[in-house]
Amino acid sequence: MTTPFPFPLDAIDRVIVTAEQMASIESRQFEAGMPVSALMEKAASRTAARLMAILDRDFPQPHPHIGVLAGPGHNGGDALVIARELHVRGFPVSVYRPLGDKAKSLTSQQAQYVRHLGVPFVESVESLQTCDLFLDGLFGFGQTRPIEGNLAEVVRWINQQPQPLASIDIPSGLHTDTGEVLGTAVKATYTFCLGLWKLGFFRDSALDIIGDAELVEVDLPLTDVLAELGETPSWQRITRQTALAALPLPRKRATHKYKQGHLLLVCGSRQYSGAAILAGLGARASGVGMLSMAVPETVKPLVHAQLPEALVLGCPETEGGAIDRFPESFEIDRYDAIACGPGLTLQAEAVVRTVLHTTSPLILDADGLNLLSRLSEWREGQPRDELTLAKPLILTPHGREFRRLFPNLEEATPVLAARTAAAESQAIVVMKGARVAIAYPGGFVNVNPDSTPALARGGTGDVLTGLMGGLVATAAAEGVSIEPLVSAAVWWHAHAGRQAAEERSELGVDALTLTQYLNC
Numbered sequence: 001m002t003t004p005f006p007f008p009l010d011a012i013d014r015v016i017v018t019a020e021q022m023a024s025i026e027s028r029q030f031e032a033g034m035p036v037s038a039l040m041e042k043a044a045s046r047t048a049a050r051l052m053a054i055l056d057r058d059f060p061q062p063h064p065h066i067g068v069l070a071g072p073g074h075n076g077g078d079a080l081v082i083a084r085e086l087h088v089r090g091f092p093v094s095v096y097r098p099l100g101d102k103a104k105s106l107t108s109q110q111a112q113y114v115r116h117l118g119v120p121f122v123e124s125v126e127s128l129q130t131c132d133l134f135l136d137g138l139f140g141f142g143q144t145r146p147i148e149g150n151l152a153e154v155v156r157w158i159n160q161q162p163q164p165l166a167s168i169d170i171p172s173g174l175h176t177d178t179g180e181v182l183g184t185a186v187k188a189t190y191t192f193c194l195g196l197w198k199l200g201f202f203r204d205s206a207l208d209i210i211g212d213a214e215l216v217e218v219d220l221p222l223t224d225v226l227a228e229l230g231e232t233p234s235w236q237r238i239t240r241q242t243a244l245a246a247l248p249l250p251r252k253r254a255t256h257k258y259k260q261g262h263l264l265l266v267c268g269s270r271q272y273s274g275a276a277i278l279a280g281l282g283a284r285a286s287g288v289g290m291l292s293m294a295v296p297e298t299v300k301p302l303v304h305a306q307l308p309e310a311l312v313l314g315c316p317e318t319e320g321g322a323i324d325r326f327p328e329s330f331e332i333d334r335y336d337a338i339a340c341g342p343g344l345t346l347q348a349e350a351v352v353r354t355v356l357h358t359t360s361p362l363i364l365d366a367d368g369l370n371l372l373s374r375l376s377e378w379r380e381g382q383p384r385d386e387l388t389l390a391k392p393l394i395l396t397p398h399g400r401e402f403r404r405l406f407p408n409l410e411e412a413t414p415v416l417a418a419r420t421a422a423a424e425s426q427a428i429v430v431m432k433g434a435r436v437a438i439a440y441p442g443g444f445v446n447v448n449p450d451s452t453p454a455l456a457r458g459g460t461g462d463v464l465t466g467l468m469g470g471l472v473a474t475a476a477a478e479g480v481s482i483e484p485l486v487s488a489a490v491w492w493h494a495h496a497g498r499q500a501a502e503e504r505s506e507l508g509v510d511a512l513t514l515t516q517y518l519n520c
Contacts, residue, residue: 012222013215014242016197016235016415016447019142019176021228025196028224037106040074043218044081044168047192050216051082051135051166052089054190058164059132065092067131069158070111071138071172072103078168078194079137080110087119094128095121098138098154125154134158134165136186138172141198146183147173155184164189170198171209178412179203192216196225197237202447203413204434235415238438238448243491246484248287248474260289261473265466266340266351266368268295270321273302275343275366278459278511279466280307283339285518286470286489289477292335294351296323315351322347326354336476337361338390339469341368342462349374361472361482362390365465369397373404384426393427394472394486396465402431419445428486430468432461436490446487451494452509454501459511464493467518492518 017025030036055064068083070076080095087093095114097103103111115121122128136158138151147155155173158165165188170176173185179200188211193201195218200206225233251260263283268276276295280303283291290311295303297314298321304312313330315323322345332338332354340355344367352371355362364372372378372395377387384393397405402417406424411417418431418439431437434453438446468489475482496517500509 014236015233018199024228025224040077043194044078046216048082048085063091064132066133067128068095068135069138070097072099075140076137077107077110080114084114093119096125125157136167136172140169141176152184155186159187166190169194176200179206185209195220202435235445238446238487238491243488246488257289261336261477262290263288263469263473264335264338265293267342268299269343269345272343273299275462277306278462279342281515282463282466283470286467288470288473318347320347323351325350332358337473339363339465341365342465356388359389363394363469365396369401395427396430398432438487448490452497452501454506454509455497463514
């Protein structure tokens with residue numbers, strides 16, 4: 001039985017917030033009587049514990065020397081508390097405060113006490129050159145002004161050094177909501193995100209700046225989070241728990257293949273016969289009860305050889321080897337779900353027009369999307385129920401395909417772009433990238449936080465189409481919610497990629513190999 005949708009919030013680590021939302025949640029605590037200093041102590045002490053675990057793992061004895069960059073705000077106060085905790089546990093620490101004269105009162109108090117303990121304060125960032133690791137506490141969440149002047153020089157000098165760097169909450173210079181670099185930004189090796197995940201962490205271009213990120217929980221009251229964000233927060237991370245809970249497991253003991261879904265894959269061409277096979281292998285891994293595949297007649301023997309269990313419909317083809325049309329005996333309503341696009345080529349417009357007539361769930365990918373973007377009905381903004389009766393319509397574009405589908409849509413991040421596109425098209429939009437965003441028409445967005453660069457290979461998207469199609473067909477046949485299975489497919493696909501990369505390296509994961517790890 002799949003989980004309800006939208007996903008109810010049962011774990012704080014799923015939530016993604018903007019800077020404004022995070023500030024409001026913190027304000028609720030302070031208004032209720034939580035001292036700012038108490039929250040600072042808790043956040044910094046827990047961050048210090050995580051940092052010391054990394055230091056113990058990565059640095060041999062004696063303790064490494066830590067260079068602390070403390071800014072004027074409460075992020076700088078956090079850095080000073082961490083400096084204190086490291087110092088009292090025997091770590092050599094040096095502190096640099098480039099804006100010490102502009103510090104907030106609480107941050108100045110923390111600096112005063114750290115000085116009292118005998119921690120040295122240096123007058124230039126270059127004095128930290130012999131340190132083994134830098135701790136970035138220059139600026140925290142909510143920064144909007146670019147880093148300029150002397151501070152920009154400090155950041156550039158830090159980034160030129162070979163030592164690892166850990167950032168508190170968010171790397172200084174990174175916009176909390178958009179993940180954009182504000183002039184310049186500290187490039188972190190580790191980032192300890194405090195309290196709740198920030199939206200900017202899920203922009204592809206920010207990933208190399210953030211480094212390895214982990215959430216440091218600070219016991220934010222769930223009631224305060226829900227009061228600000230609602231019972232089902234709009235942005236949530238996919239976790240292993242939510243993905244596995246959505247899968248159609250365990251099966252009922254008395255089930256049979258027709259109750260486990262019938263998927264039609266419309267895919268392949270003479271030029272891209274491999275795309276059809278990869279999509280079919282992805283569908284096989286989903287456990288779907290029945291798999292039918294519509295391919296060009298000349299491709300049929302190749303598909304049969306690799307997928308003997310599939311029912312293969314050989315279709316009339318164009319001179320270029322694309323599907324020209326479906327066979328006369330084709331019945332579109334026989335299937336619990338249809339996935340269309342991998343390897344079609346742009347010669348297959350007729351079959352895309354045909355599948356739009358389905359009332360079943362419809363997934364469009366690859367040339368299915370490119371052909372959709374060319375249809376006058378799409379370009380002219382024809383109402384959703386006039387374009388297709390598919391329930392739901394699922395679009396799975398990468399960046400270029402997205403821009404063809406939504407050429408006038410401009411948003412700061414893929415997460416926001418996917419959400420707007422889903423609202424405009426009344427479709428589920430699976431925005432592919434290093435961090436896949438799955439946006440639903442009601443405004444809810446799931447983000448998959450854990451993937452691997454190993455999936456940047458031709459054919460891996462075809463595998464996802466088949467896998468997702470199989471899961472959606474199974475859910476439709478069982479009469480359960482389809483939406484959680486879309487997010488679960490994205491997570492499963494990325495999980496298989498990570499497993500394959502761990503065993504074979506990021507260079508050793510081709511699309512065919514990926515299909516073998518879907519069964520792990």
